[in-house]
Amino acid sequence: MSCTRFIPQIQEMVDGTLGAIRRAELDMHLEQCDDCRSLLEDLRRIHDAAASLDELQAPDRVWLQIAGRLRQEGRLADTPASSTPRRSHVALLAVAAALVIAVGASLMLLWPRAGTTPAPAQAGAATQPGTAPAASGNPAAVNSVEDVENELRQAEQHYETAISRLQQIANSNQSSMDPQVAATLQKNVQVIDQAIAESRAALRTEPTSAPARDSLFEALRQKVTMLQDTIALMNEMRKGNSAGAAQVLNKS
């Protein structure tokens, strides 16, 4: 644009601070300058669009983390669970819900990450002449795609066994829990189960995808960790130990 000297006046027009004399000068210029008219229109629209932006909603996990921190730092009134069951219940429910969110968020982050588990093709390449074996101490185990897949299946089986045992403990303890808290914790399992199902579906589509394998194992590992945390949380809740429950949250 050749008439840059009018830009400050156009901006002040948008601000609503342009004086009458300079406004008249600008109006005269605008009558004969398409570029400046367009600029004024665009800047006004940007200003108006910015002014009408909606308020963003803070994720619930922020409050849950704040509540956990306040409790952990002893900045809340000390209220034993037996005397004020409702307040304790609400706080612990918040702690339980935070587990859902923390686990869900961490799983979301897994997808774009580069894989660390060698894909079968990569494992095969590592055993070519002149290169070191990929797996230390067990080069024969990575000699074929089949071997790698067998190992992965075994590893998955180990996870499944651990999950099954932990799930039994968690289920047996849930009978003594408040139904609302139990329902919230159940969401944890659903979030992870969904991630596991999606990872398995991705593996079915691309059996050699290292990121898909990583996601599956990470989801399984998360489920083990989450169940361990759930059990620890149940123990603390049964004892009415809010600080202990907050520690479980912070650990996770």
Added chain:
Amino acid sequence: MCRGGQRGAGSATSKMTTRPSVPAKPGEGPRAAELALVERCRRGELGAFEELYRAHAGRLFSLACRMLGNPADAEDLLQDIFLAAHRKLDSFRGEAALGTWLYRLATNQILDHVRSRAGRAGQVTDGLEDATVLPDAGEHRLGDRAIGRIDLERALAQLPEGCRAAFVLHDVEGLEHREVAEVLGIAEGTSKSQVHKARLRLRAILGSVRHQP
């Protein structure tokens, strides 16, 4: 958050509760309710602090998100802001509205974060005192289509931090240039040039988005 209406110089409607210089009258109805809420928070009532949080978190999260250009950082900072607020509740006397008090606290924390991030990144250019005005990108006209909220939020995140902060406070939050200058610790003229620069950059960014096939 107070929105709506034409804002700018002479407008008396722009986010009154957020303004640093708005006088307060202790004992008025809403203020008395705020003092009572703060007192409950001081006594350690989690429910009271949650009430305070729910009333103000959205506005402060929006401010942090837009000034930082990064929702994850904004979440962390929102947590820090409310934890700091809880620690400092004893210093709240009700001279200003609770929203104003929190807004000041939040802007200070956000700006500290911006400055420390800029310092860590070794960014010495385009600071808050940078008054460079870009030449207009005439080829980036917006055309007739409306400016989408998501497009604008994305474009905001691409602005340099200095002019983004001034733009958010002025055009989004509705503060006047003198108030933006007070909050950011810059000259009023610098606030104007930063806001103006931001608008031109946004036009170029939004215009280029529109011209993509």
